[in-house]
Amino acid sequence: MTAVTLDPPSDATVDTALVRVTGGRPLSGRIPVQGSKNIALHLYAASLLADSPVTLSAAPDIIDTQVCAQILRHTGARVEVTGGRFDVIPPRDPWPVVHAELGRRVRTTVVLAAAVLARAGQVAFPWPGGDAFCPRLIDRHVAAMRAAGAEVVADGAGMRARCGPRGVKAFTVDVDTPYGPSLGATVTAMLLAARATGASLITHPSIEPEVTETARFLSERGVRIHFDDQGLHVAGSDWIDGGGFAVAGDRIEAATMVMTAAATGGRVHLDNITAAGFPRGLVRVLTAAGIGLSDAPDGGVQSQSRGPLTAVEAATGPHPDLPTDTAPQLAALLTQADGTSLLGERVYPRRDSHAAGLRSFGADITTTGAVIRIRGPVRLHGADVEASDIRAVTALLIAALAAEGPSTIRGLYHLRRGYGHLLSNLATLGADITTVPGGPDAHPVHRR
Secondary structure (H helix, E strand, O other): OOOOOOOOOOOHHHHHOEEEEEEOOOOOEEEEOOEOHHHHHHHHHHHOOOOOOEEEEOOOOOHHHHHHHHHHHHOOOEEEEEOOEEEEEOOOOOOOEOOHHHHOOOOOHHHHHHHHHHHHOEEEEEOOOOOOOOOOOOHHHHHHHHHOOOEEEEEOOEEEEEOOOOOOEOOEEEOEEOOEEOHHHHHHHHHHHHHOEOEEEEEOOOOOHHHHHHHHHHHHOOOEEEEEOOEEEEEOOOOOOOEEEEOOEOHHHHHHHHHHHHHOOOOEEEEOOOHHHOOHHHHHHHHHHOEEEEEOOOOOEEEEEOOOOEOOEEEEOOOOOEOHHHHHHHHHHHOOOEEEEEEEOOOOOOOOOOHHHHHHOOOEEEEEOOEEEEEEOOOOEOOEEEOOOHHHHHHHHHHHHHOEEEEEEEOHHHHHHHOOOHHHHHHHOOOEEEEEOOOOOOOOEEOO
8 A cells, every 4th residue: 555645734823822701700601511531532543454444433633533534534544624524534454644743743653653553563653642741651662562472672663563474362451550550551552462472461450431442342343352350352343344433522612611610600401421420539529629529411411519619638549549640630620619629640651731721820839740729719810821731721711701801822733632612612601702713814713
């Protein structure tokens, strides 16, 4: 097969756009939750393993979806993305290269590379991109590739992996890290094992929904997968069916909307998710802060604040503990809670890229190592801020909505990487939001 030359997606308007918010309004109402960003990105990679067409429904309308579609097309796949559907006709003979520039725009680059390696027996890929709030190693991914029989070498542009003439082989690999099981490396190993001849074992696997949903996707396509006390067992197959699969509701977006409503003194009804879709650790923290969640009689989840918000002490951890991707938003919420809150980070070495921005709004927030201290309640004021990762930008947006007066937030590109319709949903709840595109002829686009 010949290489496919692509122009990587670039939207200068989104890259340079900003959001203007006039805060101080309670946000309440009913909105839908998108399909999970993090689950979808792993399913996009898994779809390359199939031997017949795959349709993923409820695919989130985000920049990362479009980037992954382009990456798959570069391997020779036929991909159509429209109306929440991600349709893939996988190539029989994939071009064994993850597009260099595109691969540096998403975090799941190595997972995508693993799918290509499993099919083609070789792959070249760039260093992954995505959010860079702290060093994020890929050593466990590489260990899985090597365990599957690949020779892996690095150069200035990225990495190359090549198996022998028989392709990937069955293997055993440990994906544990000092901060707990690696989610991404568990999926990388699972995709490799799904195409290997024989039975593979992944020890200390992650059990995050991204892993279990990818396992369910593969199981429904004929790959034998099960968890037990030893780890995650995968029996490889030389044929993997296609077919339809629905992306689960985005628990991180749902948590974000619950915390946004609570921070402004409102309440929200969320469709496309149930109370069981929220991790137990997150529910415990929200309950301790004074926010209740319940399944609504007509479907979805309702949130309700039970009096003034209360400070909490909590730490992130592997599923079903408090998700690290909700910690920045939680910090913004806790600026409105009575008392001193302590948030520890146990999934990554640290996660505090949102702290300086929150201080710009007047938040009393300090960081010591992996622990963030927030004293509240604080009367926030408008600010001009910027952040360079998805959840940090979201935390600043929550602060702007809770603050008095106008604010400007830069970093809309990162917001659109993870949330398809967050701003319009906030407008539906009553937010006063104006999007200002970039460029010399910029003009506001009013959301409400």
